[in-house]
Amino acid sequence: xxxxxxxxxxxxxxxxxxxxxxxxxxxxxxxxxxxxxxxxxxxxxxxxxxxxxxxxxxxxxxxxxxxxxxxxxxxxxxxxxxxxxxxxxxxxxxxxxxxxxxxxxxxxxxxxxxxxxxxxxxxxxxxxxxxxxxxxxxxxxxxxxxxxxxxxxxxxxxxxxxxxxxxxxxxxxxxxxxxxxxxxxxxxxxxxxxxxxxxxxxxxxxxxxxxxxxxxxxxxxxxxxxxxxxxxxxxxxxxxxxxxxxxxxxxxxxxxx
Amino acid sequence: xxxxxxxxxxxxxxxxxxxxxxxxxxxxxxxxxxxxxxxxxxxxxxxxxxxxxxxxxxxxxxxxxxxxxxxxxxxxxxxxxxxxxxxxxxxxxxxxxxxxxxxxxxxxxxxxxxxxxxxxxxxxxxxxxxxxxxxxxxxxxxxxxxxxxxxxxxxxxxxxxxxxxxxxxxxxxxxxxxxxxxxxxxxxxxxxxxxxxxxxxxxxxxxxxxxxxxxxxxxxxxxxxxxxxxxxxxxxxxxxxxxxxxxxxxxxxxxxxxxxxxxxxxxxxxxxxxxxxxxxxxxxxxxxxxxxxxxxxxxxxxxxxxxxxxxxxxxxxxxxxxxxxxxxxxxxxxxxxxxxxxxxxxxxxxxxxxxxxxxxxxxxxxxxxxxxxxxxxxxxxxxxxxxxxxxxxxxxxxxxxxxxxxxxxxxxxxxx
Numbered sequence: 001x002x003x004x005x006x007x008x009x010x011x012x013x014x015x016x017x018x019x020x021x022x023x024x025x026x027x028x029x030x031x032x033x034x035x036x037x038x039x040x041x042x043x044x045x046x047x048x049x050x051x052x053x054x055x056x057x058x059x060x061x062x063x064x065x066x067x068x069x070x071x072x073x074x075x076x077x078x079x080x081x082x083x084x085x086x087x088x089x090x091x092x093x094x095x096x097x098x099x100x101x102x103x104x105x106x107x108x109x110x111x112x113x114x115x116x117x118x119x120x121x122x123x124x125x126x127x128x129x130x131x132x133x134x135x136x137x138x139x140x141x142x143x144x145x146x147x148x149x150x151x152x153x154x155x156x157x158x159x160x161x162x163x164x165x166x167x168x169x170x171x172x173x174x175x176x177x178x179x180x181x182x183x184x185x186x187x188x189x190x191x192x193x194x195x196x197x198x199x200x201x202x203x204x205x206x207x208x209x210x211x212x213x214x215x216x217x218x219x220x221x222x223x224x225x226x227x228x229x230x231x232x233x234x235x236x237x238x239x240x241x242x243x244x245x246x247x248x249x250x251x252x253x254x255x256x257x
Numbered sequence: 258x259x260x261x262x263x264x265x266x267x268x269x270x271x272x273x274x275x276x277x278x279x280x281x282x283x284x285x286x287x288x289x290x291x292x293x294x295x296x297x298x299x300x301x302x303x304x305x306x307x308x309x310x311x312x313x314x315x316x317x318x319x320x321x322x323x324x325x326x327x328x329x330x331x332x333x334x335x336x337x338x339x340x341x342x343x344x345x346x347x348x349x350x351x352x353x354x355x356x357x358x359x360x361x362x363x364x365x366x367x368x369x370x371x372x373x374x375x376x377x378x379x380x381x382x383x384x385x386x387x388x389x390x391x392x393x394x395x396x397x398x399x400x401x402x403x404x405x406x407x408x409x410x411x412x413x414x415x416x417x418x419x420x421x422x423x424x425x426x427x428x429x430x431x432x433x434x435x436x437x438x439x440x441x442x443x444x445x446x447x448x449x450x451x452x453x454x455x456x457x458x459x460x461x462x463x464x465x466x467x468x469x470x471x472x473x474x475x476x477x478x479x480x481x482x483x484x485x486x487x488x489x490x491x492x493x494x495x496x497x498x499x500x501x502x503x504x505x506x507x508x509x510x511x512x513x514x515x516x517x518x519x520x521x522x523x524x525x526x527x528x529x530x531x532x533x534x535x536x537x538x539x540x541x542x543x544x545x546x547x548x549x550x551x552x553x554x555x556x557x558x559x560x561x562x563x564x565x566x567x568x569x570x571x572x573x574x575x576x577x578x579x580x581x582x583x584x585x586x587x588x589x590x591x592x593x594x595x596x597x598x599x600x601x602x603x604x605x606x607x608x609x610x611x612x613x614x615x616x617x618x619x620x621x622x623x624x625x626x627x628x629x630x631x632x633x634x635x636x637x638x639x640x641x642x643x644x645x646x647x648x649x650x651x652x653x654x655x656x657x658x659x660x661x662x663x664x665x666x667x668x669x670x671x672x673x
Contacts, residue, residue, distance in 0.1 A: 041558060041581060044641055052643060168644035175636045176629075183635040191638060200641065211514045211538050212560040212583060213637040218514055220638065 004076070004086065008093025011069075017061060018097045024053075025105025033113040040207035043120045047203045050106070050128050051196055055135045056160050058098060062139025063156040065094050067149040074257050087140075087252045091245065095136040099129045120206040127199035130237045134195045135160075137244035144251045167194050184219040195240045198233055281306075288312035296337060297321045300329065311335040311359060319364075320344040325351050331359035331388075339374075341365045345398075349377040355384045362391040366421050373398035373423070377405060385410060395423035396444065401430045409438040416443045419467050424449040428456065436461060443467075447489065450476040459483055469494050470511075481506060492517040492537060501527040509535040518559065521546040534559055540582070543569045552576045553673065561587055561627075570594035578672040579603060579622070583640075586622040586663065589631040593663035597622065601669040609670045620668040623659045625652035 012018060028049055036042045066073075069090070076086055103125055110121045139156060146152040171190050175183050191197045204210070205224055210217035223229040285299050285307055286292075293299040296316055299309050305325045313334030319342050323329065329347070335358070339346045343365045347356065354377075361374040374393035377383050377400070384406045390396040396412040399405060412425045425441035428434055429451040437459040441447040447463030450456055450473035462485045463470035470486035471493045473479065480502040486493050492511035495501070501524060508518035518537035519529075525547040532554045534540035540559040543549075549572045556562035562582040563574070567590025574595065579585045580603040599615070600622075607618035626645045630637045639645050652659055 041583075048641055048643075164642075165644045165647065168639050168642045172629075172636055172639055172644065175638075176633050179633045179635075187635050187638050197638075197642070201638070204641065208512065209640070211512055211516070213640065214514065214634055216635045216637045 004081065004089040005093055008089055009097065012065070012093055012097045018101050021057060021098060022101035022105045025050075025102055026109060029106045030109040030112075033109050040120070040209065043118075043124065043203065043207050044209070046106070047124055047200065050102075050124060051131065051200055052164060054102065054128055054131045055163060055196060058095070058132050058135035059139045059142075059156045059160050060153065061098070062094055062136045063143045063152050064149075066090070066140060066143030067152060070257075077257065083253045084249060087249050091136065091140060094140075095133055098136070099132045102128050102132060118206075120203060123203050123206045127202055127237075130241070131195060131199055134237065134240045134244075137241050137248060141244045141248035141251065144248055144255060163194060163196050168197065171197075184216055187216070188220060188223055192232060192236045195237055198236060202233065283307045285309045286312060287316070289314045296329075300327065303327055311337070319346045321347045323347065323349045323351055323354050326353035327351070328355045328357075329359070330355075330357050333358075334360075336360040336362065339363045339365060343367065343372070344370075345373045345376045346393075347375045349375070349380055349383055352381040353383065354380065355386070356388065357384070357386040358388065360389045360391070361393060364392065364394040366394050366417075366423075368421075371395050371398060371423065371427070373427070376400075377402045380405070384408070389413075393423070395427050396441075397426045398424075399426075399428040399431050399434060402428075402434070403432040405431070405433075406435045407437075407439065408435070410440075412439065412441045412444065414443040416465065416467060419445055422467055424472075425463065425466070428453050431456070435459075440464075441466065446470075446472040447486070449473070450479065452476065454478060456480070457482075461485075462487070464488050466490060470508075471495070473498060477501075480504075485509075486511070486518075489516075491515055492519065494520040494522070495524060496520075496522040498524055499526050503527070503529045503532060505531040507533045507535070508537060508540065509533070511537045512560075513538060517542050520544070521549070524549065529554060533557070534562070539564050541565075543572065545569065547571055549573070550575075554578070555672075556580065556582055556585075558582065560584065564588070565593075565595060566590070567592065572596070573598070575599050576669075576673045577601070580672070584624060584627045587627040587631060588623060588660060588663060589628075591628075591658075591660050593660045595663070597663065597665040599667055599669055599673075600665050601672045602665065605668050605670075607668065614670055616668045616670055620665045621653065621656055621659055621663070622665060623663050624649045625659055628659055 029046060032042045032046055106125060138159060142152055142156050146155060175187060191201055205221060210221040285303055287296050287299045295318055296311055297318055300321055300323055303309055308328040311331045313332055315336040315338050317338045317340050319339040337346055337359060341363050346361050346364055356375060364372050364374050373395035374390045375385055376398040379401045381403045385397055387409045389411045392414050393412060397407055407426055422445035424446040425444040425448060426436055427449045432454040434456045439461045441463045443465050445467050447466045447470045448458060453476035456476060456479040458481045460483045464487040466489045468490050470489035474496045476498050478500045483505045485507045488510045493508060511518055516538045518534045518540040520542045523545040527549045529551045530553050534556045535558055537559045539561040540556050541563050543565040546569045551574045553576050555578045557580045559582045561584045562579050563586045565588050567588060572595040574597045577600045579600060585602060602620055602622060605616060605620045607616035609616050626649050
């Protein structure tokens with residue numbers, strides 16, 4: 001597996017995408033921290049960019065890469081290696097470079113401006129890394145199930161749109177529709193079900209934005225500050241990685257190439 | 258509207274006249290090994306217009322009552338320690354009393370009496386200068402007094418609970434009180450006025466108080482200038498008052514779910530100018546505020562800069578700077594009866610073709626999303642999502658829901 005992983009890693013790292021990805025995060029973080037003192041607003045600004053770009057890049061690149069390495073996969077599968085080993089290697093080979101370039105891209109400027117190396121930045125790094133794994137999982141599932149490249153990319157894009165925009169729209173519609181009822185608990189449940197929302201709330205809580213959110217903010221803070229809340233959020237993120245990964249693995253194992 | 262209040266020089270003049278008649282004033286000294294070893298003794302045996310000096314040393318006593326015009330002055334290191342015995346340390350029940358340069362500490366907490374370090378009752382022309390008061394419960398307390406001056410004192414209390422703390426400077430039913438240059442730290446309310454007329458509060462710092470930095474009610478024609486209100490539990494709240502001038506103050510870092518930079522409840526005919534609001538949850542919350550002129554203030558890095566409810570009217574907001582606030586203006590009503598003009602908004606994206614410094618496109622400072630949050634509070638969970646940003650953008654291009662009349666028709670291109 002290690003050798004296979006090394007091949008995939010080398011393949012990915014040779015591409016320009018990972019470097020571009022790193023440079024982008026480095027530039028934007030350095031830019032934001034250079035002109036401000038790393039206060040809450042900067043972190044929130046950075047968060048907006050990070051949580052928009054990471055899911056998009058991960059899901060698009062993951063799907064694209066699976067389609068592009070079809071020949072390679074078919075070739076490898078003729079060798080005496082387990083299919084799950086191939087899948088694992090592919091998955092880590094794609095996700096790890098992206099996670100690393102994101103961590104370094106945001107982490108290095110944060111380290112340079114030592115003042116900004118705060119709980120908020122750490123939360124941002126952790127959730128960003130988790131989101132990369134989540135959306136690579138989803139991407140791999142899409143890439144395996146849909147054989148046509150264009151259709152696969154299309155679906156990947158629609159899924160990204162769903163998680164970043166449509167889901168929130170639906171959430172808003174529901175809160176407005178049921179505004180006569182106490183909606184705090186249902187909204188928390190809905191937030192738990194969307195990895196991007198979950199990550200966003202986690203970062204906003206560390207920069208004390210709950211104070212801005214009135215009663216709802218207090219409820220959210222109480223929930224996510226509790227052991228149960230923390231456990232549920234971590235579990236939710238892990239499930240978002242594990243379930244698409246599991247289904248993807250199963251499809252990969254059963255697929256007739 | 259011109260506000261009338263007693264100028265400090267006038268008060269001092271009055272004091273000088275009051276003390277001029279005491280040509281044969283004696284000087285009495287309180288010291289550990291002198292004729293008087295207790296302040297109470299010295300005060301009781303003093304005559305009208307005497308000067309009582311307290312020498313260095315810790316005098317453990319309380320319930321000192323001053324009943325005639327007197328100067329009570331402390332030498333360096335003079336301390337009166339109440340050691341938490343019940344009662345007020347110094348009660349002033351006479352006109353023309355001056356207390357200065359003393360250190361007072363440990364006033365007993367009471368749930369029945371408003372114990373204070375210095376209490377001035379039914380008196381005129383009194384002064385409290387350069388005193389240092391530690392754990393004073395109510396540090397300086399004025400009731401039914403007039404033309405008094407409280408200046409350059411340092412008041413510090415260990416933060417307790419709201420229920421067992423007193424106010425730093427507490428005045429009620431008083432007139433023409435001049436409060437300047439004090440530092441107030443860790444009390445319940447820093448400065449508390451109730452039924453005060455023509456009070457002047459200048460150059461004080463009120464910080465880390467449990468509840469409000471400044472709290473006044475029914476206190477007409479008062480002036481608040483060049484004060485700093487920093488990191489108070491609930492910021493500053495002022496209510497049921499007319500003719501207030503609030504100028505050149507700093508309201509900063511009042512952050513928390515129940516915290517305001519400045520809460521204006523039922524305030525009318527008032528003037529807010531040149532204040533800085535920095536890093537507050539809600540910089541100004543207006544509720545039933547009427548005929549207020551808000552000009553040349555700076556709102557920076559607040560959660561909500563201006564939250565102006567539907568029951569505010571004829572308020573003018575002009576020449577202010579709004580920079581980096583999460584929400585610039587929010588309201589709970591689609592009708593606005595207030596005027597916004599010539600403000601600088603950092604989120605303004607219009608252009609200025611004729612280069613006169615003012616944008617050619619009107620600015621609607623109320624975001625659709627902020628209106629939504631007012632009406633459906635739980636939708637606040639979507640703050641900073643791309644969806645909400647798209648929604649705001651759409652509304653900004655084609656306003657349909659946000660208050661049509663709440664508009665800055667001539668926004669500035671750069672800060673005034």
